[in-house]
Amino acid sequence: MGLLTEIQNDALSDTTPVATLLRKVLVLASNIDSDLLEDWVRHELHGYPADVEVPKYRTMGIAFKASGATIAAQYNNMPIAQLVVERAAKNKEVSTFKCRQAIGTILPDQLGDSGTCRLNFDNYLPLIEREMNEGVSLFSFWGEISAALVVGIVDAVRSRVLDFVLALKNDTRMRERSTV
Structure with a gap:
């Protein structure tokens, strides 16, 4: 052959x-x-x-979420608009994930059942808090991308x-x- x-x-x-x-x-x-x-x-x-x-098939949008609280309530998995994150970071590309890793490190069987992959964005916490309403304290901030898109690579x-x-x-x- x-x-x-x-x-x-x-x-x-x-x-x-x-x-x-x-x-x-x-x-x-x-x-x-x-x-x-x-x-x-x-x-x-x-x-x-x-x-x-990075080729187009390795580029995907990020959905942002946060957990935090006000005096009156606690929020878990609260969606944060991409526009808010882009404005806070002063970077329009922050809401786009460019998967640069080696293909051998993408293991479809290990992506889990949640349907999403989580990206830690805690370093943006102070910036996001400033963009949000006063009185909101954030505990964690992350982005999610579809596991199906990662497998699609x-x-x-x-x-x-x-x-x-x-x-x-x-x-x-x-x-x-x-x-x-």
Whole structure:
């Protein structure tokens, strides 16, 4: 079985770890001398550095929540509008999570049953309190992203590999036909 067919079969199989699939694609990228493909695979395997743009499938919105109290009541899981957080942080991108971690660290089976992944934003507590009504004291502040979107990163990578392999196979067939 050739490398291209092996990669295609692995891309179709949910049992092959995506990191294993990508290592095979890295070999293929080297064999066909594709720096663009090699760079993408290396970023997926090792993570995206801060100076590299993250692909759209790795970018997701954050829903903010807080727990706190006033003199009259206590609040748990209180939604905080993205606009409030962006204004407090003076940063419009604070409400967007760019998943830069290596693909091998995204473990769909370990994301839990809650349906969300929690991001700690306690360092923003003083800023958010200033933006809210007086008398509100916050105990914790966090962001949530959909676990399905995080799992979707793994699926998007697998699908991109399959699309690439099929296009490469199709291109090879077209070249073979034109030489006949």
